[in-house]
Structures are given as structure tokens and as C-alpha cells.
Amino acid sequence: MATPTVPRTAPAGRTMYQEEIVTSGAARKVLAIGRIIIGWTFLWAFLDKTFGLGFMTPSEGAWINGGTPAQGFIKGIEGPFHGFFQIFANPFGDWLFQLGLLGIGVAMMLGAGLKIAAVAGTLLLAFMYLAELPLVLGGTNPITDSHWIEAMLLIISAVTLAGDTWGLGKWWAGKVGNNWLR
Numbered sequence: 806m807a808t809p810t811v812p813r814t815a816p817a818g819r820t821m822y823q824e825e826i827v828t829s830g831a832a833r834k835v836l837a838i839g840r841i842i843i844g845w846t847f848l849w850a851f852l853d854k855t856f857g858l859g860f861m862t863p864s865e866g867a868w869i870n871g872g873t874p875a876q877g878f879i880k881g882i883e884g885p886f887h888g889f890f891q892i893f894a895n896p897f898g899d900w901l902f903q904l905g906l907l908g909i910g911v912a913m914m915l916g917a918g919l920k921i922a923a924v925a926g927t928l929l930l931a932f933m934y935l936a937e938l939p940l941v942l943g944g945t946n947p948i949t950d951s952h953w954i955e956a957m958l959l960i961i962s963a964v965t966l967a968g969d970t971w972g973l974g975k976w977w978a979g980k981v982g983n984n985w986l987r
Contacts, residue, residue: 820978823969837916837970840962843955844913847926851906868903875902882936890936905929913962916972920987923963927956 827833853860854874857867866872875898879890893901905925912922934952937944944950961967966987968974974987981987 820982821966822975822978823966827965833967833970836962836965836967837972839958840913840916840919840967840972843926843958843962844910844915846910846955847906848910848914851903851910854903854906868899873899875899878936884936884938884941886935886938890932902929909959913959914972916968916970916974917977918986919963919966919968919974920985923959926959930956930959 823833823836827836850861852858853862854872855868857864857870857872862872862874864870866877868874873896876894879894879898882890892898906929908918909922909926909929912918913926930952934950937950937952939945939950940947966974966978968977978987
């Protein structure tokens, strides 16, 4: 007797939902919690860098007070990719960085636009990893660091449609279907 299988992709024109991919209700809730946590991580970084809430960014270093959120990090980069990242050491780089943090954070928190947020977030985290390359610059692990874990949480949230649980994912899917905006 053959066992039924869950389709990995929806037929053309049909929207797929998380329940078709993740059959356990408890697992869907854990994935939603992970999505919200990683979303809050990005959104908090945006808020702290924008308003200088005194955690990683003092108020005098706040973006609204003339601080340079991306430039401060970029100018301190050492290692083999120092030259490459200097192209972002300007106000455009600050805007790009801040809008990325805000967009990724909001998308993950709301559960809509997870695919594009996962791609953008993974790219941002890959750049940050290369900027701090532990194999060259040292660290607790010469290969992996927290950037890998955060990127995987973004990707897992998108692939499992984690926005459908405790988020706007189902509503958003009704608007955009299964395309890259999902």
C-alpha cells in the first residue's frame, strides 16, 4: 500500500499554504516563533541604530542625530574584503543598510514577503560574514558564526511559509500567490 505524500510545490495557479508543508501544529508554532525572533532582531537593530537607544548605539551616534550606521561598521573592516566594502562607506550605504534592516525586520515580523526578505537578509548577513571573516581575522570558530545561523532562520522561515502561522502569510498569499513576493 502506498503512503500518501505531501506535494513539494503547488500546481500552477494554486497557492500553497504552510499546513501542506509542515503537518505538525507544534512545529508550525515553533517556526512562527523563530520567524518573529529573527524579525525582531533585524527590526531592533534598525531602531537602535536610528534612534540611538543606548544599547549598541549611543544617542549621539543615532542616525537621526547625524550618525552613520553602515559607515561606522564599514570603516572598521579589516581583512581581504576591506577594499570591496568601501564602496558602501557613504550615505547611500547607510540608507541601503537601514532600509534593509527595516524591510527584513518588518517582513519577518508580519509574515509577509518572506522569500524576498530571506534573500535580502541572507545577502546582508553574507556580506557581514565576509567583512568579519573568522578564518582570516579569528573568532571562536574559523568557519561558521552567528551570521550563518541567522541566515538559516531566514531561509527556513521562507521555505516553510512560516508567515502563515501568527502572521499575514495566508492573506498575503491570496494577493501574490506563490511567486517570489510570497
